[in-house]
Amino acid sequence: MQKLRSIAELERLRSRILRRRNGTKKYVSVCGGTGCHAYKCQDVASALEGEIRRQDMGSRVELKVTGCHGFCERGPLVVIYPEETFYQRVSPADAVEIVSRTVGKGEVIERLLYVDPQKNRVARSEAEVPFYRKQQRIVFGKNGLIDPTNIEDYIAMGGYTALPKALFEMDPEGIIEEIKESGLRGRGGAGFPTYQKWQTCRSAPSRDGVRYVICNADEGDPGAYMDRSLLEGNPHAILEGMIIGARAIDAHDGYVYVRMEYPLAVKNLGVALDQARQYGLLGQNILGSGFDFDIKISRGGGAFICGESTALMASLEGHIGEPRQKHIHTALKGLYGRPTNLNNVETWANVPVIISRGAKWYSKIGTEGSKGTKIFSLVGKVHNTGLVEVPMGITLREMVYDIGGGMRNGKKLKAIQTGGPSGGCIPESLIDLPVDFDELTKAGSMMGSGGMIVMDEGTCMVDMARYFTKFLTEESCGKCVPCREGLDRMLDMLTDITEGRGSEGDLDLLEELGGVIKEASLCGLGGTAPNPLLSTIRYFRDEYEAHVVHKHCPAGVCKALITYSVDEAKCTGCRVCARECPEGAISGEKKKLHVIDPAKCIKCGLCRDLCKFDAILVSWERWEYD
Amino acid sequence: MRIDASKVDRIVDAYGCHRDSLISILQDVQAECSYLPEDALKRVAKRLKLPLIQVYGVATFFKAFSLQPRGEHMVRVCLGTACHVRGAPAVLDEVRRQLDVEPGETTEDSRFTLETVNCLGACALGPLVVVDSEYQGQITPGKVKRVLKQYMNDGRGK
């Protein structure tokens, strides 16, 4: 491939690709995202490939292994274009039929279609699946259509149209102005206006004129994976955004800091970088514009704190990921002491969309203070889990019931946790809350990276607070006292409460400690770490009191506060539980009622899990009750 | 384990003997040796002209690095939020009991190393256990034994 040297050459290439592809109108897209990988989608892809070859259809149809489509729950997913026939839970054995019937004759295979469990309605195409219907996928939508390892796919889909515009038609101030008008705010958590950062960084003095742009792909939130899916599925969108940003800021070096737990993302990104360089879209004299810019990949070492800007930069320089005081912002003095602009993956991916479709169009989406869309990872106790991209301002109700398809197992919604470990729990009573940066903050939570965990009556809020506190205690860098020692003691107290050793006054002390950790910590980790605790105390104080005063876990989760027993009516005496109990706590003869010895039981829950007759009961100890 | 200094040198040189690349260098050394042997760290420190303590500090700060040799099979239990809500703690307890090790430790016969991770990015499949690079979705305590058994008698290793 010859380097492209002008817009004209890029456009010629684009029309050549499109012309060539006109012949093969059909294509079969197999999701190759991490979720579907776990369901062995690679076997499905190779079966389909073999079948296409065997039935000699290679010239008419193309097979594409794409990035995540979002609906990971129902993987492996296969979509046949142009009809958009949507198949889920596909196995390699289905390949023959898919190729001969659907691809060959345009027939639909009923058994592979998605059935909406609520209304019992069958969906033929992606658009008919309720999970996708309320979404507006301006950033994430291309994921299902392109092969991330082939730059031509991205170009054919209209990729790299924003870049020439930014290079030749706009000056740097103009780009920043456009981003300002779009109202784009950072998707990494705090929602800081993107243009403002760019502006500061651009005008910051640098002793040798060097400036950096960095893409934050550390994604440490334990329940969110949109950045990973974007990197894996559409890396060029991020690159294009970064090149435009670099041009606006006048930077010539960029970094992508990726979590090392994301090997596929690193691989696809590496391929994308090589291809962009080959095509003259990265490197010296991009598209003949005279602008130079290149990007390096840096793999993180597995530390949540390295998502924080100063820690990330320390780690890029080869030090431990320890934050520093941010009295001088990184936009002024960041990596190697030079002005540095750091943005999240999703923020970067929004940039080309804004530049090519215009700030006016973009700012029509969303709410007053939060423009555009946001990708959430909707997980927990709803029917449909996966990645969803929705316009800002959508209500939690729509998220849970329309997109999520309602609660599993007919249980009642209790709370929604947003914002990951720095966020908070929003109770069911606020279900009509519109989701945007400001509303979530007002409710005591935050947008964060976009994790959204739906919880039902079976989730214990004290246990949830303990879970997040434990995560943060382990992930605290350990530099400053309030966070290192404070979180550790907070965890001790929460553990005591969940194990029935809580005492009166604990809640007040927890609130006092939480308040101080929040205000006195050095960086944003400590500064937000008490949120899960404080928000659950705020909305679910009675549940805490049940644990502290009555030694009772209303959700039946906290091990120390529950007992296992056998339901006389249901036990068939099959002996499975007695055989498997690791402590030998279950006794009983064949075909007769079994009993659990509470003194020996360690409450591992194995018996409940293994019993085919649902005969193991969980009940709450109620010492001191009444 | 004695480590071949030239192997380390090759990795260090691939990064232009650059101090900033310390983390990447350690990652590659670990990929080569499966853990970070003391000799290797000393060699890295010497080549990069860094105090050993800085290299050691980085190696102990990041979760990805291990200073102890690891077992033949890596068992990773996801404790991400989504997995937690769906019952990952009980799964972890069961794995601990089956292997008789705590997270971060290796079994005595060095067949398994148990680790916990925070989110593997496949939340829709939780609770998730990953053995080597095989994802096992929707695991319950009852399924743990069966999953581990596949690796216990696979005839590989000692």
Place this chain on the structure above:
Amino acid sequence: MIELTIDGTKVRAAPGTTVLEAAREMGIVIPTLCYYPGLSSYGECRVCLVEMVKGRGRSSLEASCALPVEQGQVILTSSAKVKKARRVVVELLLASCPSSKTLQCMASNMGINQVRFKIKPRECILCGRCVRYCKEQMRSGGIGFTGRGTARRVTTAFGHTPEECRNCGGCQWICPVCERACTADSLVNGLCGGCQNLAHVETCEICTGCSESVGAHGHTVY
């Protein structure tokens, strides 16, 4: 010169000074632990917190030892918010280093008479004074931080006496809680072990291991 307001008084300070220095110049007492003149500021211990007023009813707590003075800054060094935060911080410090005399004095000055958190003696507050001293003053770098979170420690690599050690004993001398310093009769708790046989330590006739500092902080021999 930069003009700012500390506790209601307008003061002028040279650019580059910290709020801590400016306040101390005025005679205001602000406790510190990880701060040491001549070493870089680190902002670990958080006992030097002050309130920075940001207008519109908002304010934030900042570590004064690492806060550069700025034109028009408004600082409160002993507001209720500051006092509350400092007290909890000192309580937390005591919980990890209960026998330190420095901390006990600091606590009693603040009127703390009880530690409400679980005591987990680690005998080091991880202030990093020794680490910075070793690196910045001795240009050595034998000791450093290892691990992360609650597992964070100040140690030598692999627990061996480092080649870089210059036997200066500075790390022990500079420790503010000095549990890490030699406890008079035995030096085995010393940090790097490099000066184990070199530093001469005067002890009291009946050494109680009172944990008072050995160095300039005045270990008094009775």
